[in-house]
Every structure is written in C-alpha cells, then in structure tokens.
Amino acid sequence: MPTLTQVSLAFVQALLLLAAAPLFTGITRVLRAKMHTRRGPGVLQDYRDVIKLLRRQNLQPPAAGFAFRAMPTVMIAALLTIAMAVPVLTRAVPIPGLGDLITVIYLFAIVRFFFSLSGLDSGSSFAGIGGSRELTLGVLVEPTLVLSLLVCALLAGSTDIGAMGEAIATGHVRSAGAVLLAGAAAIFACYFELGKLPYDMAEAEQELQEGPLSEYSGPSLALLKVAMGFKQLLILAFVFAIFVPYGSSSDTSLVGLLIGLAAFIAKIAVVAVVLGVVENSVARARFRLTPRHSWFGLGIASLAFVFYISGL
Amino acid sequence: MTPIQLLCASLACSIVAAFGSLLLSRAENWAISFAGLGGLVAAVLGGVAGASVLSGAPLVLDVAGPFSFAHFIIRLDALSGLMVLVISTLAAVASIYSFSYVREYGGRGVGPMGFFFNLFVASMVLVVVADNAFWFLVFFEMMSLASYFLVIFDQDEEAVSAGFIYFLVAHAGSVAIMAGFFLMANAAGSLDFAAFRATHPSALVASIVFVLSLLGFGAKAGMIPLHVWLPRAHPAAPSHASALMSGVMIKIGVFGILKVSVDLLGGDVLWWGIAVLALGAISSVLGVIYALAEHDIKRLLAYHSVENIGIIMLGIGTGMIGIATHHPLVAMLGMLAGLYHLINHAIFKGLLFLGAGAVIFRMHTKDMDKMGGLARTMPWTSACFLVGALAISAIPPLNGFVSEWFTYQALFAAALDGTFLVQFATPIAATALALTGALAVMCFVKAYGEMFSGLPRSKKAEQTTEVPAPMIIGMVLLAAACVGLGLAAPLVVPVIGGIAAAILHMPPASFANGVMVLPGDPAHTLLSTPLLAVLLVGLATVPLAISAAFSGSRANRRQAAEPWACGYLPDAHMTVTAHSFAQPIRMFFAPLYAVRRTAAAASEGIERQFVKLVSLARRGEPMLDRALVGPSISFVGGVGKRLQILQSGALSTYCLYIVAALAILLLITLR
Numbered sequence: 001m002p003t004l005t006q007v008s009l010a011f012v013q014a015l016l017l018l019a020a021a022p023l024f025t026g027i028t029r030v031l032r033a034k035m036h037t038r039r040g041p042g043v044l045q046d047y048r049d050v051i052k053l054l055r056r057q058n059l060q061p062p063a064a065g066f067a068f069r070a071m072p073t074v075m076i077a078a079l080l081t082i083a084m085a086v087p088v089l090t091r092a093v094p095i096p097g098l099g100d101l102i103t104v105i106y107l108f109a110i111v112r113f114f115f116s117l118s119g120l121d122s123g124s125s126f127a128g129i130g131g132s133r134e135l136t137l138g139v140l141v142e143p144t145l146v147l148s149l150l151v152c153a154l155l156a157g158s159t160d161i162g163a164m165g166e167a168i169a170t171g172h173v174r175s176a177g178a179v180l181l182a183g184a185a186a187i188f189a190c191y192f193e194l195g196k197l198p199y200d201m202a203e204a205e206q207e208l209q210e211g212p213l214s215e216y217s218g219p220s221l222a223l224l225k226v227a228m229g230f231k232q233l234l235i236l237a238f239v240f241a242i243f244v245p246y247g248s249s250s251d252t253s254l255v256g257l258l259i260g261l262a263a264f265i266a267k268i269a270v271v272a273v274v275l276g277v278v279e280n281s282v283a284r285a286r287f288r289l290t291p292r293h294s295w296f297g298l299g300i301a302s303l304a305f306v307f308y309i310s311g312l
Numbered sequence: 313m314t315p316i317q318l319l320c321a322s323l324a325c326s327i328v329a330a331f332g333s334l335l336l337s338r339a340e341n342w343a344i345s346f347a348g349l350g351g352l353v354a355a356v357l358g359g360v361a362g363a364s365v366l367s368g369a370p371l372v373l374d375v376a377g378p379f380s381f382a383h384f385i386i387r388l389d390a391l392s393g394l395m396v397l398v399i400s401t402l403a404a405v406a407s408i409y410s411f412s413y414v415r416e417y418g419g420r421g422v423g424p425m426g427f428f429f430n431l432f433v434a435s436m437v438l439v440v441v442a443d444n445a446f447w448f449l450v451f452f453e454m455m456s457l458a459s460y461f462l463v464i465f466d467q468d469e470e471a472v473s474a475g476f477i478y479f480l481v482a483h484a485g486s487v488a489i490m491a492g493f494f495l496m497a498n499a500a501g502s503l504d505f506a507a508f509r510a511t512h513p514s515a516l517v518a519s520i521v522f523v524l525s526l527l528g529f530g531a532k533a534g535m536i537p538l539h540v541w542l543p544r545a546h547p548a549a550p551s552h553a554s555a556l557m558s559g560v561m562i563k564i565g566v567f568g569i570l571k572v573s574v575d576l577l578g579g580d581v582l583w584w585g586i587a588v589l590a591l592g593a594i595s596s597v598l599g600v601i602y603a604l605a606e607h608d609i610k611r612l613l614a615y616h617s618v619e620n621i622g623i624i625m626l627g628i629g630t631g632m633i634g635i636a637t638h639h640p641l642v643a644m645l646g647m648l649a650g651l652y653h654l655i656n657h658a659i660f661k662g663l664l665f666l667g668a669g670a671v672i673f674r675m676h677t678k679d680m681d682k683m684g685g686l687a688r689t690m691p692w693t694s695a696c697f698l699v700g701a702l703a704i705s706a707i708p709p710l711n712g713f714v715s716e717w718f719t720y721q722a723l724f725a726a727a728l729d730g731t732f733l734v735q736f737a738t739p740i741a742a743t744a745l746a747l748t749g750a751l752a753v754m755c756f757v758k759a760y761g762e763m764f765s766g767l768p769r770s771k772k773a774e775q776t777t778e779v780p781a782p783m784i785i786g787m788v789l790l791a792a793a794c795v796g797l798g799l800a801a802p803l804v805v806p807v808i809g810g811i812a813a814a815i816l817h818m819p820p821a822s823f824a825n826g827v828m829v830l831p832g833d834p835a836h837t838l839l840s841t842p843l844l845a846v847l848l849v850g851l852a853t854v855p856l857a858i859s860a861a862f863s864g865s866r867a868n869r870r871q872a873a874e875p876w877a878c879g880y881l882p883d884a885h886m887t888v889t890a891h892s893f894a895q896p897i898r899m900f901f902a903p904l905y906a907v908r909r910t911a912a913a914a915s916e917g918i919e920r921q922f923v924k925l926v927s928l929a930r931r932g933e934p935m936l937d938r939a940l941v942g943p944s945i946s947f948v949g950g951v952g953k954r955l956q957i958l959q960s961g962a963l964s965t966y967c968l969y970i971v972a973a974l975a976i977l978l979l980i981t982l983r
Binding site: 102154 | 685687688702705706707708713716717720721724727728732735736739742743744745746747749750751753754756757758760761762764765766767826827828836837838839840843844847848849851852854855856858859861862863865866867868869870871872873874875876877878882886887888892893894895896897899900
C-alpha cells in the first residue's frame with residue numbers, strides 16, 4: 001500500500017500541474033504574439049478566459065448524450081491520475097503501482113478514447129472528423145513511442161519510469177547511441193501528441209473548427225481548455241522524467257522538492273520557448289501526408305533498436 | 313460431490329436440455345425455457361467443477377468405453393479446469409440471455425437451436441477434459457458440427473456460404489490435428505494423452521506434430537492466415553451462439569496449441585515459441601486493421617476475435633520461448649499473460665456479442681451506419697457495451713488492460729536476457745501490440761460511437777426500446793466480470809499464476825503483493841488496478857468541484873438547435889459514418905488491405921474450385937454410370953440371354969445334362 005505521504009505528495013503535484021496549465025498555455029500565447037510582433041494578451045489571459053467561461057451557460061447540441069457531457073470530467077480525472085503517476089518533483093515515481101511506462105501510456109488512451117468519442121457523440125461532422133483524426137494520430141504515433149521507450153526500458157532494465165530516468169541520468173546504460181536515438185524518436189512522438197503545429201490535426205482551428213472542442217461551451221469548454229494545456233504539460237513531464245530527470249529530488253525532503261520544482265519550471269520554460277519557435281515557424285502538415293512524418297519517427301526508433309541489439 | 317461427478321452431472325444436464333429442447337420443439341416457449349434452464353444448470357455445475365480444480369492435483373476418470381483401442385478418459389487438471397470454468401461462465405450468461413433472445417427466432421426452429429446450442433456447450437467441455445486422442449477428436453468434430461448447424465441456422469445464402477467455408481476449414485484443421493495425433497500415437501503406442509506425455513518422440517517427429525497441430529488448432533482459433541472462415545461464420549450465427557463461438561470456441565484452438573506443444577511435447581524448441589509469437593503479432597495487427605474497415609457490427613467483432621487470439625498467442629508464444637530458453641520467470645509470465653487474456657477476451661467478447669445481439673434484436677440490421685443514438689433508447693445495453701468496449705481497448709483499470717500489461721511485461725522480460733533471436737523478436741512483438749492497442753481504441757470508439765452516440769440515422773433507430781430483462785441481466789453479469797477481473801487483479805493473478813506454474817511443472821512464483829501485481833521481480837515495476845480505480849473515480853471530483861464553484865449565477869444546461877456546420881443546415885448525411893471514420897486508416901494502411909483482397913480472392917477461388925468439383929462429380933456420376941455400371945449390367949444380361957438357350961424346359965434335355973456332367977466329372981477324377 002502506498003503511504004499517506006506518497007499520496008499527498010502526488011496529489012499536491014497533480015494539483016500544481018493542473019493549476020499551472022493555463023499559465024503554460026498563456027506563456028505560449030504570449031510567445032506567439034511576440035513572434036508575430038504583436039503585444040499579446042499577457043500570460044494570465046488564459047486564467048481570465050477560463051473563469052469567464054466557467055460562469056457561462058452550458059450549451060449542447062441536440063444529439064449529445066452521456067459521453068459528450070462526461071468527457072471533460074473524465075479527461076481531467078484521467079490526466080490528474082497521470083499527474084500522480086509521473087515523477088515531476090522527485091526522481092522516483094510518486095506512488096508505486098502507477099508509475100509504470102505501459103500504465104502511463106495506456107492512461108493517456110483513456111483521454112484519447114473519450115475525447116474522440118465526444119466528437120462522435122456531439123453529432124457534429126467537424127467534431128467527428130476531429131475524433132477520427134485524433135485516433136489516427138494515436139495509431140501513427142503509438143508504435144514509435146512504445147518501441148523507443150521500450151529500448152530505453154531495456155537499457156535501464158526496468159519499465160518503471162523513475163528507474164528509467166535514474167539509469168539514464170546516472171549513465172548506467174549499456175549503449176549511449178541507442179539512448180540518444182531512442183530519446184530523439186520518443187521526443188518526436190511526444191511532439192505529435194502535444195497537438196501543436198504542424199501536427200494539430202484533431203483540434204485544428206481553421207481546418208476543423210477545433211475538432212471535438214467545437215460543440216463545447218461554457219464551463220465544459222473551460223475545463224477542456226485547462227485539460228488541453230494540462231495534457232501538454234504532462235507529456236512534457238513524462239519526457240523529462242525519462243530523459244532529463246536532472247534536478248529532481250532523490251528524496252522527499254522539502255528542500256529537495258523545492259529544488260525539484262525549480263528545476264521543472266526551468267525545464268518547462270526552456271521547452272516552451274523552443275516549442276514556441278517551432279510552432280510559429282511551420283505551416284500545418286497535410287493530414288494525408290502525416291504518415292510520412294510518423295514513419296520517419298518509427299525509422300529512428302527502429303535504428304535505436306538496432307543500436308541496442310548490436311550494443312553500439 | 314467430487315468435481316468429476318459435478319462435471320458428469322453438468323454434461324448430463326446439457327444433454328437432457330438438448331434433447332428436451334428437441335422434443336419440445338412444437339411448444340416453442342417451453343423449448344426455449346427448457347433449453348435455457350437446462351443450459352444454465354449445466355453451466356453452473358460445470359463452473360463449480362472447473363473452479364474447484366484450479367489449484368489442486370489433476371483428477372482422472374477412466375472408463376473402458378465401447379472401444380477396446382481407446383479408453384474414455386476424463387482428466388480435470390488446472391488448465392482444463394480453467395477452460396471448463398470459462399466455457400461454463402459464458403454458457404451460463406448465454407443461457408440467461410437466450411430466454412428472451414431466442415424468441416426472435418420463433419417459428420424458425422427454436423427447438424433444434426436449443427438442441428445444437430446445448431450440444432455445442434457439452435462438446436466443448438468434453439474436448440477440454442478428454443485425455444485420449446480418439447475421444448478428443450470425436451468431441452472436436454462434434455463441436456465443429458454443432459456450431460456448423462448454428463452458423464447455417466438462418467438458412468439464407470450468406471449463412472449457408474459462411475457455413476460451407478467454416479465446414480471446410482474446420483475439417484481441414486481436424487485432418488491436420490488427426491495426423492499429428494496419429495504420429496504421436498505411433499511413437500507412444502497408445503492413444504492416451506498420458507502415454508503421449510511419457511514418450512519423447514524424435515525432434516523431427518515432434519516438430520512435424522507441432523506444425524500439424526499449429527495449423528489444425530490455428531485454423532480453429534482463427535489465426536491469420538487461417539482466419540477466412542471466422543469473420544463470415546461468427547456473424548451468421550445467432551448472437552448468443554456467436555458469443556460462445558468467439559468467446560470460447562476459438563480459445564479451444566489456443567488451448568489445443570498449448571496442450572500439444574507444452575503439455576504433450578514439452579515445448580522445448582525455441583522456434584516453436586518464435587513461430588507462435590510471430591503468428592500472434594501478425595494476427596493481432598491485421599485482425600484489428602480489418603475490423604476497423606467493417607461497418608457490420610458482428611463482422612467487426614469477429615475480426616477483433618482474430619486480433620485477440622493474436623494477443624493471447626503473444627503471451628503463449630513468450631511462455632514457450634521461456635520454456636525453450638530455460639527462463640522460468642519468462643515462461644510463467646508469458647503463460648500468465650496468455651491465460652489471463654484468454655479469460656478476459658472470453659468475457660468482454662461475449663459481452664460485446666451479446667450487446668450487438670441486443671441491438672440487432674431491436675434493429676434487425678447489423679449495419680452500424682443505420683444505427684446511432686441508441687444510448688438514449690437502450691441505456692442498459694449502451695452502458696454494458698461501453699464497458700466491453702473500454703475493456704477490449706485495454707483501458708485501465710479494466711481487465712483487458714491488466715492482461716495486456718502482463719503481455720508487455722512478459723515480452724520485456726524475455727527481451728531483457730535472451731538469445732539474439734529472442735531479443736530481436738520480442739520488442740517487435742511489443743511494438744505490434746502497441747499498434748494493435750491504438751487501433752483497437754479507434755475501432756471501439758467507432759463501434760460505440762456509431763451505434764450508441766449522436767443522432768439516430770434511421771427511423772428504426774429512433775423507435776428502438778430497451779431489450780427484455782434476461783438479456784440485460786446477461787450483459788450486466790459480464791460487464792461486472794470485466795470490472796471485477798480488472799480491479800481484483802491482485803486476487804486473480806495468483807490463481808492464474810498457479811495454473812501457469814502447474815502447466816509448466818514449476819513452483820509457483822509470486823505475482824501479487826497486497827494491492828499490487830508485479831512481473832515477478834518487484835524491483836522492475838508494479839501495477840495496482842484498485843488504486844488506479846480509486847484515483848480515477850476520486851479525482852473526478854476535482855473538475856466537478858471546479859465547475860460547481862462557479863455555478864452560482866450560471867443558467868442551466870441548454871440544448872442548442874443544431875450542431876455548427878459552418879453556417880450550412882446540418883443534416884444526417886453530414887455526420888461521420890462508420891465508413892468515413894476509419895477512412896484515414898484505410899488510406900494509410902492501404903497495402904495491408906490489399907493483402908486481404910488477395911487472400912479473399914484466394915479463398916473464393918477455393919470455394920469456386922470446390923463448387924466446380926461438386927458439379928464435376930455430379931456430371932461424373934452419370935458418366936460413371938454409363939461407362940461402368942451400364943455396360944456391366946448389359947453384359948451380365950447378355951450372358952444370361954445366351955444361357956437361356958440351354959434351358960429348353962424339357963425333362964429329357966435336363967437328364968441329358970446330368971448324364972453329361974457325370975460323365976465329365978468321371979473323366980476328370982479318373983485322370
């Protein structure tokens with residue numbers, strides 16, 4: 001059984017990430033504005049949007065049923081669970097029994113399942129196509145993600161995310177080349193999952209009217225907006241935990257945790273800038289041609305696998 | 313009562329139910345009730361018998377039987393006990409379901425349906441407990457035949473053609489199995505499985521037996537490329553029978569592979585495991601890819617059976633690799649994963665077929681494009697189907713996830729320290745499993761979404777109502793089992809681990825610790841489904857609380873007039889259909905669909921050739937008549953006519969004949 005300390009630490013970590021999600025999306029908005037040489041709305045704008053939406057009325061299309069109504073709640077619950085499973089402040093997983101690589105990947109599948117289902121449930125064609133695209137993207141990305149992370153797990157000798165991060169951080173891995181390649185492939189796959197340009201397939205604003213989000217309004221939309229940013233933060237936390245766990249605390253002392261928090265914020269800040277630059281300097285990839293990109297990712301992952309087998 | 317007696321009582325019940333149903337076929341309602349009730353009692357007895365031998369020494373019943381060369385031997389060990397339990401569980405639920413469902417077939421022979429259904433269940437139970445090759449084959453044939461009659465029950469062109477393909481493949485498979493068993497019997501000098509276990513045939517013979525049984529049982533299991541019959545035969549049968557066929561019968565194929573290669577032959581050859589693993593990977597990916605392109609719900613589910621057989625084979629194959637490379641942990645993990653998924657698939661596939669049956673019961677169509685919006689009119693069916701869809705998509709913390717997690721862990725453990733071949737094969741298999749998982753999620757979002765979500769796409773869909781209580785009870789039981797087998801993983805895993813250990817003759821390892829399950833070595837990793845469930849449910853309060861905190865001045869939820877369609881008036885044709893939803897996958901994986909077209913063309917070719925053969929035989933028969941039978945008749949007739957000359961009818965002539973004969977005989981003896 002996990003101890004009370006473990007659970008409360010994990011819960012605080014999850015709430016912190018949830019609360020920071022609008023800040024993260026706010027920062028990316030500001031960065032985009034700067035790159036467009038606009039003044040931009042300010043980093044706190046997303047909080048204001050969310051609060052405004054929370055006060056509004058819920059409006060739903062006539063076809064919508066249970067799946068449509070439950071989706072924002074289910075999505076945030078699943079994401080919170082992931083946030084309690086992934087090591088952010090600490091090196092080890094906050095609660096043993098949750099922080100397994102396969103478990104976390106399949107927890108993300110809950111989000112994908114309900115997100116896409118809500119698109120079909122809304123009865124809107126745009127939302128339905130968005131749902132279909134979200135799942136297609138998952139199909140294209142999943143093999144790359146699993147193969148590359150499996151190579152890392154094999155090198156680390158464990159599928160526990162904390163143990164994987166520890167092994168990679170301390171250099172206790174047999175093949176550096178394989179780790180680098182697997183890391184590249186996994187990060188590429190995670191970039192797909194972030195849903196940012198050039199791969200914002202499911203919720204493409206101009207093309208699909210924001211996909212499954214298009215029929216949501218009021219508090220549901222507010223929760224969803226938070227959830228989208230939260231999901232991006234969690235994908236980044238997942239990547240950090242495995243490939244750059246530096247700075248995170250190896251114990252649960254307060255100082256260690258604060259250092260871990262500072263390190264996480266620093267990492268997120270750097271990545272936010274990089275993401276901002278990438279996102280704003282590319283055009284949306286054509287959906288029909290995305291397999292070419294994903295095959296490329298699978299190619300890198302396979303190369304990492306070959307490196308691992310040959311022990312390079 | 314001992315488990316063996318319980319089992320015999322259960323079989324007797326099945327037989328009584330079968331013949332009772334047949335006798336009562338004039339009084340249809342009585343026939344339905346009798347078949348259902350008898351089936352239910354039989355299943356409960358069988359389930360208790362199976363459950364009571366899960367962790368214990370094998371029980372054997374040896375009866376001389378009518379044949380001197382083959383004793384009728386029943387062996388109830390951990391593996392067959394598990395199979396009996398699974399068969400009985402599904403048979404019980406299907407029997408409950410049948411009380412209402414079979415009324416749909418009123419006037420079309422519900423008596424024979426109950427007969428074949430109960431016979432089918434009894435023969436499946438007998439196949440898994442038979443411990444003699446001859447009786448095994450007899451019951452295997454009985455199972456194929458009983459299910460054949462269920463497949464062709466509708467008597468329309470599609471059902472008959474599907475039944476024909478099924479008949480052909482099932483018998484080709486039986487021949488392969490028979491050949492394998494006879495080779496073994498040749499080496500062992502007896503048809504008893506006990507003798508098979510004791511002999512050690514030469515490596516070549518063992519491998520030939522393995523390949524024959526892999527082909528034979530693989531055809532029954534529906535593994536690719538021997539799956540052609542499955543997506544046609546399963547949809548054709550009545551839904552409660554499809555649930556049994558997809559849920560249990562194809563598992564008997566897997567059971568057979570496991571029985572022959574591990575139980576009878578010892579499974580000590582590396583390439584066997586690799587072969588099973590490779591076929592499993594191919595079956596899982598292609599099965600789900602083909603499922604995705606379907607818009608007939610039962611065909612979609614049937615293709616998913618191909619996929620899940622593949623996943624079970626991944627586990628079993630890894631287990632066999634573990635045996636061959638002398639890694640007890642890998643062997644045990646693989647078997648555990650395979651057997652767990654075998655149970656799970658039986659449960660959720662049974663549930664999904666019953667759900668589909670409930671929808672078809674009301675809609676009278678299998679086409680998902682004509683459904684839609686059924687969640688509103690059929691809330692129970694919809695909720696149960698959703699649980700099944702989540703379970704088959706391996707969504708944590710349900711049962712499908714736990715067994716897939718163990719499959720990953722088994723593959724990981726095998727890859728961690730194995731020979732080059734194993735290190736190469738297992739991560740690729742894990743990648744195939746990942747692709748399968750993602751595709752399965754897509755497929756079941758589509759299936760659930762198209763059937764139950766959105767707007768009704770036909771008049772019939774609008775007018776549906778919830779199905780009668782027995783059908784709901786059947787589905788709810790299975791849905792509860794899906795949740796239970798997932799959440800209670802820490803309790804279930806030790807039992808299945810014990811069965812795996814019994815099959816492998818190894819001391820049981822610990823795969824559970826408190827609320828956690830683990831792949832052997834706790835340093836590796838842990839999984840806790842109860843904890844996941846508590847968190848997933850508990851954390852849902854956070855968004856609800858956030859939303860509630862601002863609800864003060866908010867107006868109630870309101871329904872908009874129509875969804876946004878860029879200013880156009882939305883109509884039913886604009887919504888996403890089963891076809892268009894999967895269109896990107898069909899586009900991106902086009903080459904894999906091309907493979908199927910080729911394969912389908914080949915199977916149709918075989919069918920055409922067979923039809924030609926039959927018509928040739930039909931033409932050949934009279935030809936044979938003219939060429940062989942006719943002439944010989946006329947020859948005999950001609951000879952008779954000639955001989956008539958001798959028969960003048962005069963007594964004196966006959967006396968002359970006698971004298972002549974005597975004279976000739978005298979001459980012969982004197983010389």
